[in-house]
């Protein structure tokens with residue numbers, strides 16, 4: 001069955017046997033993978049067309065960013081977020097993980113501290129130690145079904161060696177779109193303590209709550225921009241993470257120089273197809289993007305509704321991303337990942353994000369797949385409720 005738009009998100013594409021990290025994890029097992037953050041949809045037709053054309057050319061030499069690309073990014077950031085940037089502020093990268101690791105390398109020196117708020121996308125947790133930096137983790141707070149920063153604890157935890165804050169905005173895994181007030185308060189703390197902000201905004205075009213808008217941290221003010229390195233990519237929204245193309249926006253020339261020095265000689269060029277896909281995504285895919293958001297909103301509602309009916313599971317309203325952050329603490333399950341895998345659902349362990357007692361469910365998949373996964377989940381919870389799971393184990 002097709003969805004209402006002319007784009008097809010309903011067809012189940014068989015990803016088995018395609019060396020997909022997500023699907024190959026469960027090779028030979030009847031487990032629906034809902035873990036790593038890529039979607040099971042084909043990329044937009046305009047991207048596929050652009051890649052096909054590029055492949056037809058047949059020569060894949062060292063490639064510069066397409067001449068149009070910087071201008072397209074500059075105008076897109078202005079159109080979408082009212083954020084005015086200059087073309088020279090852009091640094092192209094093969095990925096965001098590379099980007100925030102490079103930031104850890106570029107900012108401060110051995111033994112300095114890097115702060116982040118947890119739970120958080122797990123490579124944030126390992127990046128500081130890759131460069132001899134100490135990680136300071138400050139828990140996010142959940143109050144009245146809303147995750148937020150604990151500003152008092154952030155302020156208290158800043159030490160004389162704290163040089164950098166790694167921010168995930170919108171937030172993976174809690175799915176928040178931070179308000180101007182929240183971002184301003186955080187930025188003020190960073191300004192007071194002379195900390196650089198690395199703002200990972202990879203999920204910025206996946207806003208599901210129509211009342212919310214993404215605010216790039218660096219767009220708050222010129223002085224915040226001066227201490228901010230923003231990381232972005234088309235890869236999450238247009239489902240091209242396997243094509244390795246991302247960018248940093250750094251308005252402060254000295255900071256940009258440090259960043260470029262940190263990647264020099266060790267970070268490879270962006271590949272030709274990644275550039276082509278990014279250009280097509282940002283220039284030609286607005287309709288597909290709108291249709292995707294509608295589809296994901298309906299998927300999110302399905303997940304939220306199903307979870308609300310499962311005993312002892314809960315989730316706060318999800319404002320962005322296609323990743324549901326589900327609280328399983330009340331269910332008393334010792335190993336939630338193994339528990340759900342036993343019934344054919346492969347989610348990601350909250351402990352990976354420094355959020356034990358939670359699981360992360362990726363609903364970026366056709367509705368048929370999601371229905372089946374939720375049916376299996378409900379079955380698993382029902383067995384738990386009646387004690388049958390103990391007998392199975």
Ligand SMILES: Cc1ncc(COP(=O)(O)O)c(C=O)c1O
Nearest residue numbers: 037095096097121172200202246
């Ligand atoms: C917050 C965040 N940053 C970065 C990445 C990965 O970025 P990349 O594949 O460009 O290294 C992800 C992927 O899930 C993510 O959620």
